[in-house]
Amino acid sequence: MGKLSLRLYTLKCILGAEIVYVLCLIGGYLPLRSEQGVKLHHTLFETLPWFTWGSLGSYIWGAILIALLSWIFGAYMVWMHNSSIIERS
Secondary structure (H helix, E strand, O other): OOOOOHHHHHHHHHHHHHHHHHHHHHHOOOOOOOHHHHHHHHHHHOOOOOOOOOOHHHHHHHHHHHHHHHHHHHHHHHHHHHHHOOOOO
């Protein structure tokens, strides 16, 4: 396996994280759990810095924060992979 592309790998990490973020936000509005479960779901989102449930600005801020954290994670993984490759002559 060759070296990973920083650009492609981080973009895939961001895309995947944003999809999960949106699905989790939608899940917070669906009545699939008890009232306590919904409250816990909202509280977990509110552990993000400056996030308030029900605020459009918070949803956008959360998406930006998730993208930033995903980029950092992706860049770290690419660095770990690419720096670990042993090239044999």
